[in-house]
Amino acid sequence: MNEEKVIEMFKEGFDCGQVIAAAIADDLGIDRQIALKSAAAFGGGTFDAGICGAYIGGLIALGFKYGHSEENDLLAKGKMIGKVCEYKEEFSKLHSTKIGCSEILGYNLTIEEDSKIIQEKNLLFTVCPKLVVDVINIVKDI
Numbered sequence: 001m002n003e004e005k006v007i008e009m010f011k012e013g014f015d016c017g018q019v020i021a022a023a024i025a026d027d028l029g030i031d032r033q034i035a036l037k038s039a040a041a042f043g044g045g046t047f048d049a050g051i052c053g054a055y056i057g058g059l060i061a062l063g064f065k066y067g068h069s070e071e072n073d074l075l076a077k078g079k080m081i082g083k084v085c086e087y088k089e090e091f092s093k094l095h096s097t098k099i100g101c102s103e104i105l106g107y108n109l110t111i112e113e114d115s116k117i118i119q120e121k122n123l124l125f126t127v128c129p130k131l132v133v134d135v136i137n138i139v140k141d142i
Contacts, residue, residue, distance in 0.1 A: 001136050006129040015043030016132050017057030023136050024061035045101025049108045055091065055099045058135040062087055083142050090138045
């Protein structure tokens with residue numbers, strides 16, 4: 001997945017987390033439609049400029065890779081928790097400890113004046129695609 005493909009998916013109406021979930025699902029042979037739906041509620045920082053949808057998409061993707069689905073599977077759960085901690089560490093190396101949409105963009109999507117600046121600076125098509133590719137690569141490497 002490269003930035004151009006991310007932008008293409010954005011133009012198709014998909015959000016950061018959905019792009020990440022779909023990319024990892026494709027790699028794992030998981031149903032793409034279910035992957036897209038699993039991350040659909042997290043666009044625009046959960047649609048209130050909160051936690052970044054790409055950040056959450058990475059967590060969803062880790063669940064696809066390492067999540068437990070059997071009762072009392074503490075070994076798998078422990079492994080997943082370790083992978084989540086690794087993900088958080090790798091994410092912070094690239095993007096500091098900023099996990100909020102408004103922190104990452106520097107503006108709040110829910111504030112009209114900020115939203116105009118985001119559009120004028122084209123941040124959703126410059127900052128976000130790079131972040132999405134970074135998260136996909138982190139998840140693939142974990």
